[in-house]
Amino acid sequence: MAKRVGTEVSVAISEVVKLANADVIAAYPITPQTHIVEHLAELVADGELDAEYIPVESEHSAMSACLGASAVGARTFTATAGQGLELMHEVLYVASSMRLPVVMTVVNRALSSPLSVWNDHSDAMSVRDTGWIQIFVENGQEAIDNVICAFRIAEDHKVLLPVMIHLDGFYLSHMIEPMLLPEQDEVDKFLPKNDYPLPLDPAKPVSMGDFAPPIIYPEAKWAQEVNLTAAKEVILQCWDEFGNRFQRYYSPVECYHCEDADVLLLTMGSFSETASMAIDKMRKEGRNVGLIKLRLWRPFPFDEIRLAVKKAEVLIVLDRALSFGGPSGPVCSEIRSALYSEEKKPKVISFVGGLGGRDITVAGFEDIVNRGIEISQKGSEKEFEIFGVRE
Amino acid sequence: MEKRTISFRQLVDREELFLPGHRACIGCGEALAVRLACKALGRNSIVVSVTGCIEIISSQLPYTSWRLPWIHTLFENAAAVASGVEAGLKAMTRKERRPTPEINVVAMAGDGGTSDIGLQALSGALERGHNFLYLCFDNEAYMNTGIQRSSATPYGASTTTSPAGKMSIGQVTWKKDMPAIAAAHNIPYVATACPSYPRDLMNKVIKGAATPGPAYIHILSVCPTGWRSLPELTIEIGRLAVQTGIFPLYEIENGEYKLNVSPPKLKPVQDYLKLQGRFRHLSEETITEIQHRVDKEYAKLMDKIARRQGLNN
Numbered sequence: 001m002a003k004r005v006g007t008e009v010s011v012a013i014s015e016v017v018k019l020a021n022a023d024v025i026a027a028y029p030i031t032p033q034t035h036i037v038e039h040l041a042e043l044v045a046d047g048e049l050d051a052e053y054i055p056v057e058s059e060h061s062a063m064s065a066c067l068g069a070s071a072v073g074a075r076t077f078t079a080t081a082g083q084g085l086e087l088m089h090e091v092l093y094v095a096s097s098m099r100l101p102v103v104m105t106v107v108n109r110a111l112s113s114p115l116s117v118w119n120d121h122s123d124a125m126s127v128r129d130t131g132w133i134q135i136f137v138e139n140g141q142e143a144i145d146n147v148i149c150a151f152r153i154a155e156d157h158k159v160l161l162p163v164m165i166h167l168d169g170f171y172l173s174h175m176i177e178p179m180l181l182p183e184q185d186e187v188d189k190f191l192p193k194n195d196y197p198l199p200l201d202p203a204k205p206v207s208m209g210d211f212a213p214p215i216i217y218p219e220a221k222w223a224q225e226v227n228l229t230a231a232k233e234v235i236l237q238c239w240d241e242f243g244n245r246f247q248r249y250y251s252p253v254e255c256y257h258c259e260d261a262d263v264l265l266l267t268m269g270s271f272s273e274t275a276s277m278a279i280d281k282m283r284k285e286g287r288n289v290g291l292i293k294l295r296l297w298r299p300f301p302f303d304e305i306r307l308a309v310k311k312a313e314v315l316i317v318l319d320r321a322l323s324f325g326g327p328s329g330p331v332c333s334e335i336r337s338a339l340y341s342e343e344k345k346p347k348v349i350s351f352v353g354g355l356g357g358r359d360i361t362v363a364g365f366e367d368i369v370n371r372g373i374e375i376s377q378k379g380s381e382k383e384f385e386i387f388g389v390r391e
Numbered sequence: 392m393e394k395r396t397i398s399f400r401q402l403v404d405r406e407e408l409f410l411p412g413h414r415a416c417i418g419c420g421e422a423l424a425v426r427l428a429c430k431a432l433g434r435n436s437i438v439v440s441v442t443g444c445i446e447i448i449s450s451q452l453p454y455t456s457w458r459l460p461w462i463h464t465l466f467e468n469a470a471a472v473a474s475g476v477e478a479g480l481k482a483m484t485r486k487e488r489r490p491t492p493e494i495n496v497v498a499m500a501g502d503g504g505t506s507d508i509g510l511q512a513l514s515g516a517l518e519r520g521h522n523f524l525y526l527c528f529d530n531e532a533y534m535n536t537g538i539q540r541s542s543a544t545p546y547g548a549s550t551t552t553s554p555a556g557k558m559s560i561g562q563v564t565w566k567k568d569m570p571a572i573a574a575a576h577n578i579p580y581v582a583t584a585c586p587s588y589p590r591d592l593m594n595k596v597i598k599g600a601a602t603p604g605p606a607y608i609h610i611l612s613v614c615p616t617g618w619r620s621l622p623e624l625t626i627e628i629g630r631l632a633v634q635t636g637i638f639p640l641y642e643i644e645n646g647e648y649k650l651n652v653s654p655p656k657l658k659p660v661q662d663y664l665k666l667q668g669r670f671r672h673l674s675e676e677t678i679t680e681i682q683h684r685v686d687k688e689y690a691k692l693m694d695k696i697a698r699r700q701g702l703n704n
Contacts, residue, residue, distance in 0.1 A: 023479060023482040023483055023486065023488075024475065024478050024479050024482055026474070026475060026478070050482070050485065050486055051482055052478035052479070052481055052482040054474055054475065054478050054519065055519070056471065056474070056515055056519075057511060057512070057514065057515030057518075058511060058512075058515070060467070060468065060471070060512070061468060061470075061471035061474070061511075061512050061515055061516075062471075064464065064465070064468035064471035064472045064474075064475065064512065065471050065472065065474045065475035065478065066475060067462075067464050067468075067472050067475060068439065068462070068471070068472035068473060068474065068475025068476035068477075068478075068479060069475035069476065069478055069479035069482075070475070070479070071462050071472075071475075071476065071479075072437070072475075072476055072479040072480055072483065072489075073479070073483065073488075073489070074475075074478070074479030074480075074482055074483055076475075076479070090465060091464070091465060091468070094464045094465060098464070193488075200437045200460040200461075200462055200476065201460055201489075202434050202435045202436060202437065202459070202460055202494060204460075205457065205458055205459055205460040205461070206460055206461075207450055207455040207457050207461045207462075208461065208462040208463070209450075209462055209463035209464050210450040210451065210452045210455065210463070211446060211447045211450045211451045211452065211463075212451075212452045213451060213452070216452045216453065220452075
């Protein structure tokens with residue numbers, strides 16, 4: 001039986017990395033990721049987790065060390081945030097291109113400058129095209145469940161891709177929440193041992209990370225695209241089996257009062273909890289509104305999104321990152337693109353908000369919905385609107 | 392009784408682990424050094440390469456020159472990737488997930504990947520004390536991208552980004568002392584080597600790989616393309632680098648210096664410089680300046696060696 005614990009989400013994440021019996025952890029401290037790597041260091045120091053902990057000198061080296069460890073077949077974990085993710089940037093492409101199943105929690109943080117340690121999704125969006133599987137979680141339970149799933153998905157021989165679990169810095173990482181922490185034997189049954197098919201091994205030498213001339217490079221990249229898209233099948237199977245074992249079910253897109261809603265709001269991460277409270281309140285007032293929580297960001301769940309918004313008249317997308325000089329926030333751009341070819345589709349209204357830790361309250365979400373409806377009827381002079389900012 | 396002699400050649404494994412057919416330039420000192428190093432390492436090794444000459448000449452898909460398990464990821468991270476390889480093997484061996492005992496984990500990089508862009512990752516890995524061997528193949532510039540200067544380029548050398556001209560002698564800075572930087576991490580083994588002295592090079596690679604903890608070997612690799620020298624003079628130029636005192640062959644074992652090749656009398660640096668087009672433009676005055684600097688550095692090294700001998704007496 002799982003035990004109910006009341007603990008900080010970061011600490012709980014470290015506990016499930018222990019339950020997953022990770023072999024190598026390479027990490028560099030950065031706010032607000034620190035509690036995860038501190039607690040993991042303690043678990044290793046106390047002998048509770050038998051792993052090599054590499055206290056590297058930068059995030060670039062953190063991810064590089066993960067490549068090496070993963071390439072010899074070790075179960076490998078790291079965590080970072082904001083600038084740390086940016087410093088890893090070029091290494092991220094290598095992890096996915098070389099099919100190395102590294103698991104990383106990204107404790108989402110705004111990007112400099114000005115310096116901010118608080119939360120938004122600028123870091124996550126900047127690595128959108130690095131070929132990783134990206135999952136956004138809403139609360140502590142989702143975070144720990146999906147870290148366990150991440151190892152299973154990443155190491156599946158049909159996938160062999162790195163996975164990022166995105167959780168909002170402070171708003172989620174530093175919350176103390178009640179969570180169900182699975183038992184060791186439950187995790188052991190759900191998560192098979194890592195059996196990397198072609199590790200670096202003197203008994204069977206392989207060359208990894210070769211140099212590709214134009215005659216072969218596009219094929220390598222196309223294979224990667226096909227592979228990432230196909231990974232969705234395995235992700236769905238993994239979530240199904242997780243649900244059957246642990247009675248907590250996850251899906252790429254989660255709908256909250258969507259069935260009959262004319263107006264839908266779309267959010268990602270921890271803001272979805274506040275947004276759902278706003279939806280509850282508006283429902284009570286007789287408003288036909290619903291909420292879509294986008295959990296799987298890469299591979300992008302086209303079918304699920306199209307199905308979820310099919311009946312709605314208006315879809316209001318809240319981005320937590322700016323795409324400077326672009327048509328909207330990055331999430332809204334993708335949603336619009338996914339819906340463009342649909343015959344029946346809602347009007348898609350773009351908002352950007354919650355940058356650099358600026359909170360959006362229940363009343364704020366109501367304002368966004370109301371303003372979104374207004375724009376859908378009267379139009380707006382702007383490509384997108386920024387919420388709650390003094391101009 | 393039958394008289395038997397055993398030559399060095401007979402003692403060296405005939406098996407090639409870095410295979411011929413690669414795309415290195417004619418007379419490449421680096422490819423030779425890699426081949427010798429691999430022979431010394433033997434099959435029970437994993438090689439981590441950086442981006443650079445060796446990577447592009449040896450791994451063009453769908454071919455490979457590597458009979459050893461080999462990984463290349465990026466330019467500046469060989470030491471970090473090697474850290475991960477070492478840690479991964481250590482954890483999995485401890486957890487009985489893999490059978491083989493000790494494997495040589497070897498990082499290979501050029502001078503740019505070591506003393507410039509990769510210095511931070513290298514320093515981190517040396518400081519953390521991973522059990523690995525780092526080989527720097529120093530051809531004294533970014534040769535793969537077209538002979539641009541690095542911090543390992545010697546004073547006065549003309550490169551494409553430190554060209555000699557009316558207002559410049561070429562490279563205006565003195566070569567960064569990488570072995571000293573490695574030694575400053577108080578690691579158990581640091582050495583210099585050159586494929587012109589194959590026995591010395593291979594013995595050092597064997598020693599470095601057997602050393603528990605980090606080991607660093609700085610290998611001067613003559614580059615006919617970048618040094619504007621004749622390919623058939625590669626071995627000769629390497630010897631002259633040692634015999635002029637420009638690149639002395641030494642070891643630092645647990646802080647103790649030892650000279651491995653000691654020429655009875657150093658040859659003038661001019662003998663070395665004149666065979667290379669990259670120094671062609673140098674004036675007598677600059678050559679004298681280089682001679683003074685080499686004399687001074689060599690004397691400093693001899694001091695360190697003498698101090699060690701003094702302490703032992």
